[in-house]
Amino acid sequence: MHPRIHPRSLRSMLRPLVRLIVLALVVGVGGLLGSSAHAAGPVPLAMLAPRLEGTVNLNTATVEQLQLLPGVGPSTAAKIVEYREQRPFKSIQQVMRIKGIGHKKYDAMKEHLAIEGETTLRMATP
Template sequence: MVLYIGLKILMSFCCIMNRFFEFSPAQLRVIVILSALLAILSAYRFLYDYSRVDDNSFRLSVKVADTDYRYAPVFEIDLNLSPADSLELLPGIGPSLAKRIVAFRDSVRFEKPADIMKVRGIGYATFEKIKPYIGVRAW
Protein backbone atom coordinates (compact mmCIF):
# COMPACT_ATOMS: atom_id res chain seq x y z
CA MET A 1 0.00 0.00 0.00
CA VAL A 2 2.80 2.43 0.89
CA LEU A 3 4.65 1.53 -2.30
CA TYR A 4 1.50 2.14 -4.35
CA ILE A 5 1.00 5.57 -2.78
CA GLY A 6 4.66 6.41 -3.32
CA LEU A 7 4.44 5.46 -7.00
CA LYS A 8 1.30 7.58 -7.40
CA ILE A 9 3.12 10.58 -5.90
CA LEU A 10 6.10 10.00 -8.21
CA MET A 11 3.83 9.74 -11.24
CA SER A 12 2.05 12.98 -10.37
CA PHE A 13 5.44 14.65 -9.81
CA CYS A 14 6.59 13.47 -13.24
CA CYS A 15 3.40 14.77 -14.85
CA ILE A 16 4.00 18.19 -13.31
CA MET A 17 7.63 18.12 -14.49
CA ASN A 18 6.48 17.12 -17.97
CA ARG A 19 4.53 20.39 -18.24
CA PHE A 20 7.78 22.37 -17.99
CA PHE A 21 10.07 19.89 -19.75
CA GLU A 22 8.93 17.76 -22.62
CA PHE A 23 10.09 14.24 -21.73
CA SER A 24 9.45 11.20 -23.86
CA PRO A 25 7.66 8.23 -22.24
CA ALA A 26 10.96 6.32 -22.02
CA GLN A 27 12.62 9.25 -20.26
CA LEU A 28 9.69 9.48 -17.83
CA ARG A 29 10.05 5.79 -16.98
CA VAL A 30 13.75 6.25 -16.25
CA ILE A 31 12.99 9.28 -14.05
CA VAL A 32 10.33 7.32 -12.13
CA ILE A 33 12.63 4.33 -11.64
CA LEU A 34 15.56 6.48 -10.52
CA SER A 35 13.33 8.51 -8.17
CA ALA A 36 11.88 5.33 -6.65
CA LEU A 37 15.36 3.85 -6.26
CA LEU A 38 16.57 7.05 -4.60
CA ALA A 39 13.62 7.02 -2.17
CA ILE A 40 14.12 3.34 -1.28
CA LEU A 41 17.88 3.71 -0.75
CA SER A 42 17.40 6.85 1.34
CA ALA A 43 14.84 5.11 3.54
CA TYR A 44 17.12 2.08 3.91
CA ARG A 45 20.12 4.24 4.79
CA PHE A 46 18.09 6.18 7.37
CA LEU A 47 16.71 3.03 9.01
CA TYR A 48 20.09 1.29 8.96
CA ASP A 49 21.87 4.23 10.61
CA TYR A 50 19.05 4.71 13.09
CA SER A 51 18.97 1.08 14.25
CA ARG A 52 22.71 0.44 14.32
CA VAL A 53 24.49 0.49 17.70
CA ASP A 54 27.85 2.19 17.64
CA ASP A 55 30.53 2.64 20.28
CA ASN A 56 29.30 6.09 21.31
CA SER A 57 25.75 4.99 21.99
CA PHE A 58 24.23 4.42 25.41
CA ARG A 59 24.98 0.99 26.84
CA LEU A 60 22.70 -0.67 29.33
CA SER A 61 24.45 -2.91 31.80
CA VAL A 62 22.73 -5.17 34.26
CA LYS A 63 24.46 -6.31 37.41
CA VAL A 64 23.16 -9.40 39.11
CA ALA A 65 23.21 -9.10 42.87
CA ASP A 66 25.83 -11.01 44.81
CA THR A 67 23.28 -12.05 47.42
CA ASP A 68 20.38 -14.31 46.65
CA TYR A 69 17.23 -12.83 48.16
CA ARG A 70 14.13 -14.90 47.77
CA TYR A 71 11.99 -11.78 47.89
CA ALA A 72 13.10 -8.29 46.99
CA PRO A 73 12.47 -5.67 49.67
CA VAL A 74 9.27 -3.82 48.88
CA PHE A 75 9.43 -1.33 51.73
CA GLU A 76 12.01 0.21 54.01
CA ILE A 77 11.16 0.97 57.62
CA ASP A 78 12.84 3.93 59.30
CA LEU A 79 13.96 2.77 62.73
CA ASN A 80 13.64 6.25 64.26
CA LEU A 81 10.10 6.97 63.03
CA SER A 82 8.21 3.68 62.69
CA PRO A 83 5.66 2.62 65.31
CA ALA A 84 5.76 -0.80 66.97
CA ASP A 85 3.10 -2.34 64.70
CA SER A 86 5.18 -1.44 61.62
CA LEU A 87 8.27 -2.96 63.19
CA GLU A 88 6.36 -6.21 63.69
CA LEU A 89 6.22 -6.58 59.89
CA LEU A 90 9.95 -7.28 59.86
CA PRO A 91 10.92 -10.98 59.70
CA GLY A 92 11.79 -12.33 63.14
CA ILE A 93 10.43 -9.30 65.03
CA GLY A 94 7.45 -9.99 67.27
CA PRO A 95 5.36 -7.65 69.45
CA SER A 96 7.67 -7.80 72.48
CA LEU A 97 10.80 -7.17 70.41
CA ALA A 98 9.08 -4.30 68.61
CA LYS A 99 8.24 -2.70 71.98
CA ARG A 100 11.89 -3.08 73.05
CA ILE A 101 13.04 -1.36 69.85
CA VAL A 102 10.66 1.56 70.48
CA ALA A 103 11.79 1.82 74.12
CA PHE A 104 15.44 1.82 73.05
CA ARG A 105 14.72 4.43 70.38
CA ASP A 106 13.05 6.70 72.94
CA SER A 107 16.25 6.82 74.98
CA VAL A 108 18.91 6.62 72.23
CA ARG A 109 18.47 7.65 68.60
CA PHE A 110 19.55 5.15 65.90
CA GLU A 111 22.44 6.54 63.84
CA LYS A 112 22.83 3.61 61.42
CA PRO A 113 20.88 0.40 60.78
CA ALA A 114 23.50 -1.72 62.59
CA ASP A 115 22.65 0.09 65.84
CA ILE A 116 19.58 -2.13 66.14
CA MET A 117 21.89 -4.90 67.38
CA LYS A 118 22.26 -2.91 70.62
CA VAL A 119 18.65 -3.81 71.46
CA ARG A 120 18.47 -6.84 73.74
CA GLY A 121 17.23 -9.86 71.76
CA ILE A 122 18.52 -8.79 68.34
CA GLY A 123 21.75 -10.44 67.30
CA TYR A 124 23.72 -10.62 64.10
CA ALA A 125 21.50 -13.34 62.56
CA THR A 126 18.32 -11.33 63.12
CA PHE A 127 20.01 -8.20 61.84
CA GLU A 128 21.03 -9.99 58.62
CA LYS A 129 17.40 -11.06 58.08
CA ILE A 130 15.97 -7.56 58.52
CA LYS A 131 18.83 -5.54 57.00
CA PRO A 132 17.22 -5.15 53.53
CA TYR A 133 14.06 -3.77 55.11
CA ILE A 134 15.41 -1.21 57.58
CA GLY A 135 16.98 2.19 57.22
CA VAL A 136 17.80 5.30 59.20
CA ARG A 137 16.98 8.68 57.72
CA ALA A 138 19.82 11.18 58.03
CA TRP A 139 18.74 14.45 59.60
Protein backbone atom coordinates in the same frame (compact mmCIF):
# COMPACT_ATOMS: atom_id res chain seq x y z
CA MET B 1 -3.12 -88.59 65.94
CA HIS B 2 -2.15 -84.97 66.19
CA PRO B 3 -1.90 -83.47 69.61
CA ARG B 4 -4.40 -80.67 70.19
CA ILE B 5 -3.11 -77.19 70.88
CA HIS B 6 -5.05 -75.15 73.33
CA PRO B 7 -6.27 -71.80 71.84
CA ARG B 8 -4.46 -69.82 74.55
CA SER B 9 -1.18 -71.55 73.72
CA LEU B 10 -1.71 -70.91 70.03
CA ARG B 11 -2.40 -67.22 70.72
CA SER B 12 0.72 -66.88 72.86
CA MET B 13 2.81 -68.56 70.15
CA LEU B 14 1.42 -66.36 67.37
CA ARG B 15 1.52 -63.04 69.26
CA PRO B 16 5.27 -62.37 68.65
CA LEU B 17 4.83 -63.25 64.97
CA VAL B 18 1.86 -60.88 64.60
CA ARG B 19 3.80 -58.09 66.33
CA LEU B 20 6.71 -58.62 63.97
CA ILE B 21 4.43 -58.47 60.92
CA VAL B 22 2.72 -55.29 62.16
CA LEU B 23 6.09 -53.69 62.88
CA ALA B 24 7.35 -54.58 59.40
CA LEU B 25 4.24 -53.06 57.83
CA VAL B 26 4.50 -49.86 59.85
CA VAL B 27 8.21 -49.43 59.10
CA GLY B 28 7.69 -50.32 55.45
CA VAL B 29 4.81 -47.89 54.91
CA GLY B 30 6.52 -45.20 56.97
CA GLY B 31 9.67 -45.63 54.91
CA LEU B 32 7.72 -45.26 51.69
CA LEU B 33 5.94 -42.14 52.90
CA GLY B 34 9.12 -40.65 54.27
CA SER B 35 11.13 -41.28 51.12
CA SER B 36 8.67 -39.46 48.88
CA ALA B 37 8.61 -36.48 51.24
CA HIS B 38 12.40 -36.25 51.22
CA ALA B 39 12.76 -36.82 47.49
CA ALA B 40 11.88 -33.22 46.70
CA GLY B 41 14.18 -31.93 49.43
CA PRO B 42 13.54 -29.29 52.05
CA VAL B 43 11.63 -26.14 51.17
CA PRO B 44 13.89 -23.07 51.39
CA LEU B 45 12.92 -20.68 54.19
CA ALA B 46 12.76 -17.82 51.70
CA MET B 47 9.83 -19.57 50.00
CA LEU B 48 7.91 -19.84 53.28
CA ALA B 49 8.48 -16.28 54.50
CA PRO B 50 6.49 -13.46 52.91
CA ARG B 51 8.46 -11.26 50.52
CA LEU B 52 8.84 -7.70 51.72
CA GLU B 53 9.32 -4.47 49.81
CA GLY B 54 10.48 -1.13 51.17
CA THR B 55 12.13 0.00 54.37
CA VAL B 56 11.33 0.68 58.00
CA ASN B 57 12.69 3.85 59.57
CA LEU B 58 13.90 2.68 62.97
CA ASN B 59 13.47 6.19 64.38
CA THR B 60 9.83 6.75 63.37
CA ALA B 61 8.14 3.39 62.63
CA THR B 62 5.18 2.27 64.70
CA VAL B 63 5.21 -0.98 66.68
CA GLU B 64 2.96 -2.50 64.01
CA GLN B 65 5.31 -1.46 61.19
CA LEU B 66 8.34 -2.83 63.05
CA GLN B 67 6.57 -6.19 63.43
CA LEU B 68 6.63 -6.60 59.64
CA LEU B 69 10.39 -7.13 59.90
CA PRO B 70 11.52 -10.78 59.91
CA GLY B 71 11.95 -12.07 63.46
CA VAL B 72 10.37 -9.03 65.13
CA GLY B 73 7.32 -9.61 67.30
CA PRO B 74 5.47 -7.30 69.69
CA SER B 75 8.09 -7.56 72.43
CA THR B 76 11.08 -6.80 70.21
CA ALA B 77 9.21 -3.99 68.45
CA ALA B 78 8.46 -2.41 71.83
CA LYS B 79 12.15 -2.68 72.78
CA ILE B 80 13.13 -0.87 69.57
CA VAL B 81 10.71 1.97 70.36
CA GLU B 82 11.96 2.12 73.96
CA TYR B 83 15.58 2.28 72.77
CA ARG B 84 14.95 5.11 70.29
CA GLU B 85 13.10 7.14 72.92
CA GLN B 86 16.36 7.18 74.90
CA ARG B 87 18.60 7.88 71.90
CA PRO B 88 17.78 7.93 68.18
CA PHE B 89 19.41 5.33 65.96
CA LYS B 90 22.43 6.77 64.14
CA SER B 91 23.11 3.60 62.13
CA ILE B 92 21.03 0.55 61.28
CA GLN B 93 23.65 -1.70 62.94
CA GLN B 94 22.67 -0.23 66.31
CA VAL B 95 19.50 -2.34 66.16
CA MET B 96 21.71 -5.24 67.29
CA ARG B 97 21.94 -3.52 70.68
CA ILE B 98 18.33 -4.59 71.22
CA LYS B 99 18.07 -7.78 73.27
CA GLY B 100 16.87 -10.55 70.97
CA ILE B 101 18.39 -9.16 67.77
CA GLY B 102 21.69 -10.79 66.92
CA HIS B 103 23.66 -11.13 63.72
CA LYS B 104 21.28 -13.70 62.19
CA LYS B 105 18.17 -11.59 62.67
CA TYR B 106 20.03 -8.47 61.63
CA ASP B 107 21.17 -10.14 58.40
CA ALA B 108 17.57 -11.17 57.66
CA MET B 109 16.21 -7.63 58.13
CA LYS B 110 19.05 -5.25 57.24
CA GLU B 111 17.92 -4.65 53.64
CA HIS B 112 14.67 -3.26 55.06
CA LEU B 113 16.18 -0.95 57.69
CA ALA B 114 16.67 2.80 57.49
CA ILE B 115 17.33 5.64 59.92
CA GLU B 116 15.96 8.42 57.71
CA GLY B 117 13.00 8.85 55.42
CA GLU B 118 9.53 7.40 55.35
CA THR B 119 8.59 3.87 56.40
CA THR B 120 7.44 2.11 53.24
CA LEU B 121 7.72 -1.56 54.24
CA ARG B 122 4.90 -3.79 53.03
CA MET B 123 4.36 -7.34 51.87
CA ALA B 124 5.13 -7.72 48.19
CA THR B 125 2.35 -8.77 45.87
CA PRO B 126 3.08 -11.96 43.91
